[in-house]
Amino acid sequence: MNLLIVLIKIFLMIAFLMTMAVLLTWVERKQSAVMQDRIGANRADIFGLRLLGLFHPLADAVKLLTKEDFVPPSGERFLHGLAPWIAFTTALAAFAVIPFGPPIHLFGREIPLQVADPPIGILFVFVITGISIYGVVLAGWASGNRYGLLGALRGAAQTISYEVSMGLSIIGLLMVFGSLSPASISEAQGGLLFGFLPRWGVLVQPLAFLVFFTAAVAETKRIPFDLPEGESEIVGFFVEYSGMKFGMMWLGEFVEIVVMAALIAVLFFGGWQVPYLTPAGFAFPGGMMIALPRGLILGMQIAAFLGKVVFFCWLQMLVRWTLPRFRYDQLMRLGWKGLLPLSLLNILITGLVLLIGGT
Amino acid sequence: MKEGGTPQKTLTFLERFYLAEVLKGLWITGAHFFRNLLVHTGRALGVVKKRRGAVTIQYPEERRPIPPGYRARHRLLRREDGSPKCVACMMCPTICPARCIHIRAAESPDPTIEKYPVEFNIVLDRCVMCGLCVEACPVDAIRMDTGVVEMSAYDREEFVTGRDFLMESTPADERAEAEE
Ligand code: SF4
Ligand code: SF4
Secondary structure: OHHHHHHHHHHHHHHHHHHHHHHHHHHHHHHHHHHOOOOOOOOOOEOOEOHHHOOHHHHHHHHHHHOOOOOOOOOOHHHHHHHHHHHHHHHHHHHHHOOOEEEEEEOOEEEEEOOOOOOOHHHHHHHHHHHHHHHHHHHHHHOOOHHHHHHHHHHHHHHHHHHHHHHHHOHHHHHHHOOOOHHHHHHHOOOEEOOOEEOOHHHHOHHHHHHHHHHHHHHOOOOOOOOOOOOOOOOOOOOOOOHHHHHHHHHHHHHHHHHHHHHHHHHHOOOOOOOOEEOOEEEOOOOOEEEOOHHHHHHHHHHHHHHHHHHHHHHHHHHHOOOOOOOHHHHHHHHHHHHHHHHHHHHHHHHHHHHHHOO | OOOOOOOOOOOOHHHHHOHHHHHHHHHHHHHHHHHHHHHHHHHHHOOOOOOOOOOOOOOOOOOOOOOOOOOOOOEEOEOOOOOEOOOOOOHHHHHOOOOOEEEEEEEOOOOOOOEEEEEEEEEOOOOOOOOHHHHHOOOOOEEOOOOOOOOOOOOHHHHEEOHHHHHHOOOHHHHHHHHO
């Protein structure tokens, strides 16, 4: 029975992630177009029906599936095939510890709305994103292409540099909430700060949020941190990929965006928490109470979580279509001389405040 | 500083810090996003009529108007009796920088005219649309006012336009009038 529940949850999670990723390919085209006063891809149609270009992902899928799957003769066949799987599955797996909503009670058992809730959930995410570097490095190396290798090296250097700041930036947060499990971090953000502000991570740890967000964008290897890809100069670590293998790399990137958005939502924006919504209904700071039925509250909380994820996907797209790419030295300077000291400073300040404040 | 180079603008601390600049940039693009989204929705609902959410011209369906004087595909003019106005003086092939006009002249049956073109080929895939042929013509026999800007073909031979084809082309404004 437990296994069945977990399987259902895994299925739902993958379905959610894939839908989001596919939709994001459409959003990326359309959002960039709207931002740049264009119309964007709208030509794919079924019987003359265009639906704002929503069929383009479908057309992409058909194209990618029917394309030749080419392995360069100088490449390593096995590793070349393995790399997209690593990139893709690690992106999916990281989502396993993200709680969609509060635990629900169904047929007398408590079902947490997340695939797995290990006590070290956050570490799990970092471990998985750490492994995902292998996808990049293997892809670059197994292609037997110098440009691919260059991209892979850049990718590895960048991911490692930013993973440090990313990990350190949330330590302050972990100190405040006293837990490594995303579920209890979400839970803890339901409280109030000074009696009227929601106790969200971003209000408790604004500096950490900035560092984390920057590092998260760098982790997804998109503009302004797209040096591993560097479309205009080296094409990147997946230069020798075609067909569905490229498709997996590409979709993996979008899944990663969703995962990062979810992670930011869970860590800094209360996860599934709606401000002032308690398990009994709304409780505003003035003492006003609005009681609500259980199901509605649950629905609102899940919707809040999804809304936050969608918002942060949107924000990442906005950043991607606004900023120019960093130069390599700027990238390294920002990582090691900017974000790293800032995250260390954040730990120091948090520690001092906790020591003095006692909470 | 390198000699002769333009002096670099030194960045202020805030600009170096980059965050404020990032936010400024995001503000601009975000404002574009929301404004255009609003206009798009307004147009879809029929509320907004005048403003457009995008500068896109959806090409095969929508076209940019071709301004007068635009150098489009050539045409050869005729006399009243339908014979070519061109007197095969070879001015245009001489001036053509792309050397893409090929004329074979013959004696004109009309005693007042010396020569006329038996063949008049313009190789369009070589033509650079400079309009010098039009300028050079002493008798105003060639013009580039057809308004045809789409010149495409599946092989090179199709780009060689013959005399009769050029004579049959009509100017764009005439066609527009005929449509009205
Ligand atoms: S437009 Fe210029 S290039 Fe073309 S035929 Fe005339 S002179 Fe030659
Ligand atoms: S310049 Fe005019 S008249 Fe002379 S050959 Fe060309 S088109 Fe004919």
